Amino acid sequence: MGYHVTLLRSSQGKQIPISLEEASAAAAALDGWSYSDTPPTFTFAAADTSFCLWYQEGELWTKNPDEGCIDAMLALAKRLDARVRGDEGETYDAGTTYQHPDDIQLQAEMEAASKVLIAGELKRQKFFRNAIVGFFVLLGGIGFLVGKWLERH
Known part of the structure; x- marks a missing residue:
């Protein structure tokens, strides 16, 4: 998995597609x-950096950009009246x-979605943890009963 950087355009909280x-x-x-x-790809090549935007x-987006990549993306974004946004x-x-003001609502939505995912994962982990503990308690109970049965016979 890599760090994605996107060149996009937005206004008043709404994304405006770049044709x-x-x-x-x-x-x-x-x-x-x-x-x-x-x-559809855009390739940038200069003496100090080269990369591809999809x-x-x-x-338009790329993965794991260096500083030269960000600078070239900023120049392209300026011509498109757009901006460059990272994964976070x-x-x-x-x-x-x-x-960016347009991303404040997006950030709130990302945090809410993250909380939902975490809550679901924690519930799943709790279920499996309890199932494993229950299995060993049951196994211990069976072992205890078998031991008592063997003492009598």
């Missing part, structure tokens, strides 16, 4: 970018990160 055509035009206007349509559902909901901006 493949406008992403292609923006990449063509910048040095170092090339486009391939099968699958286009999917109105977003942080928005990148010229060497810093911040919580």
Whole structure:
């Protein structure tokens, strides 16, 4: 599993898809970018960094970016009136990160979903733990009864 960074556009808490055509035009206007349509990918190559962005559902994304990758993504994002967001909901901006206002609701939804997943997992773990303890208690009880039976015979 890797760290995903996404180039996306949003306004007033709603995501606005980036069309493949406008992403292609923006990449063509910048040095170092090339486009391939099968699958739709944007490749950046420079002396100090090279990486690939995948286009999917109105977003561009990559895995495990370095600083040069983030800088190139920020330049492309500027041409698209978009932004660069990391896996943890942080928005990148010229060497810093911040919580974008459009992601505040998203962050709350991610935390709520996480709590639901954790609660379900804890319930499942409790069930299995109790089943294992119950099995050994039952096994101990059977052993005790067999021992008592053998004492009598």
